[in-house]
Amino acid sequence: MELKQIRPETTENLDGCPDPAGRSLVAGKVDLKGLDEAEMVSMCEELGEPAYRGRQLFSWIYGKRAPSFEGMTNLSKPFRERLAERARVGVLAPERLEEGADGTGKFVWRLGDGEHIESVRIPMPGREGEKRWALCISTQVGCAMGCTFCLTAKMGFVRQLSAGEIVEQYLAAARRLPEGEHFRNVVFMGMGEPLDNFGPTVKAARLLIHPNGVALSPRRLTVSTVGITPRLKEFIEAVPGVGLAVSLHAADEETRSRIVPVNRKWGMADLLRACRELSAHERRRITFEYVLLKGLNDSPEDARRLAARLQGVRCKINLLPWNPFEGGSFERPSESRVEGFRAVLAAQGYIATVRQSRGLDIRAACGQLVDDVKMAERAGKVRRSTPAPMR
Ligand code: SF4
Known part of the structure; x- marks a missing residue:
């Protein structure tokens, strides 16, 4: 495993303390990262500039991934100076990039308040001479x-991320691609859990697919949820065309409630009813994620039950053999057991694939992301120094 110390950005870090409107404030300055196009237009108009200036600014921040005002050459210098008095371009501070044997890279980002989050870049097969990646990003510090x-x-849950902190994981990682x-x-x-941080998640998704910004195709963006059932429809309506992945992980209510506690509040029957309706009305295919845990939910009988429960939902199923971690109380099933499970689903006419575990050696695979410092604090092994006051 190779650990890279990354040169810090030259501009300020995202302070990570969003105001109720989702903006980050440092010494009274608005962080442009996280503002949408209408908000930037309105700010420029307040500064006496025409609306198109706001659109240019939006394109610099998200489309060209500018980390500061300096390079925004089609904005006049006096305007950039006035902007800098009022606003800032927040960037995430990369603490390190860990690279695994399979080419997977895990960014550990330090937020302005001292918390840490992780994003994972995964190499994807591409056409000859083309190198492309998938990027997995976080929406909360910890999870409830x-x-x-x-x-x-x-x-546990530490805090929500702002829309700017979510989008900046993409922008900062993209700035580091060759x-x-x-x-x-x-x-x-x-x-x-993205839908437990609903507003910033929706805003970040919209920023990523905005044609004047990052311009990611909605089909190339997927939001995963453990099943906050009342929010599913609202989310799909808020960001049409974006992919939805639902973490199911069991074929019956009892098993699911044991491993996914939220099932006790929003049960599997209601969740699948909502998915069935969405897939019918929106004509969309939902991805179901299913972590395979040895001896718990990985039998051929479980696969048959799952197939029966998913009837009528346009879907595909991603099977994820459990990725181990220290202190974890499960076992990863054998490859033949996993293939047997997949074959039962395929025989019932489902598209079922086994997701390869990527970045296992750097603990970057699904379900393995964590803030080591926070965990050590929880275990009473270290005491974190008080974060510096926000700039
Ligand atoms: S799998 Fe982990 S990160 Fe995802 S919702 Fe469950 S606890 Fe949260």
Whole structure:
């Protein structure tokens, strides 16, 4: 495993303390990262500039991934100076990039308040001479959902990320790709439950697909949820065309409630009813994620039950053999057991694939993301120094 110390950005870090409107404030300055196009237009108009200036600014921040005002050459210098008095361009501070044997890279970002989040870039097969990646980003620091097979759950919930902090994971990671390489797919599948941070998640997704900004195709963005059932429809209506992945992980209510505690509040029957309706009305295929835990939910009988329960939902199923971590209380099933499970689903006419575990050696695979410092604090092994006051 190779650990890279990354040169810090030259501009300020995202302070990570969003105001109620989702903006980050440092010494009274508005962080442009996280503002949408209408908000930037309105700010420029307040500064006496025409609306198109706001659109240019939006394009610099998200489309060209500018980390500061300096390079925004089609904005006049006096205007950039006035902007800098009022606003700032927040960037995430990269603490390190860990690179695994399979080419997967895990960014550990330090937020302005001292918290840490992680994003994972995964190499994807591309055409000859083309290098492309998938990027998995976080939506919360920690997670409140308590899934028993997931290391992030052991951190508990720390705080929500702002829309700017979510989008900046993409922008900061993209700034570090070599020339000519790009992120083809983006998934909100890192630390946290996206729909438990609904407003910033929706705003970040809109910023990523905005044609004047990052311009990611909606088909290339997927948001994963553990099943906050009342929010599903609202989310799909808020960001049409974006992919939805639902973490199911069991074929019956009892097993699901054991490993996905949120099932006790929003049960599997209601969740699948909502998915069935969405897939029918929106004519969309939903992805179901299913972590395979040896001896718990990985039998051929479980696969048959799952197939029966998914009837009528346009879907595909991603099978994820459990990724182990220290202190985890499950076992990963054998390859033949996993293939047997997949074959039962395929025989019933489902598209079922086994997701390869990527970045296992750097603990970057699904369910393995965590803030080590926070975990050590929780275990009483270290005491974190008080974060510096915000700038
Ligand atoms: S699996 Fe996802 S929703 Fe469940 S605890 Fe982990 S991060 Fe949260």
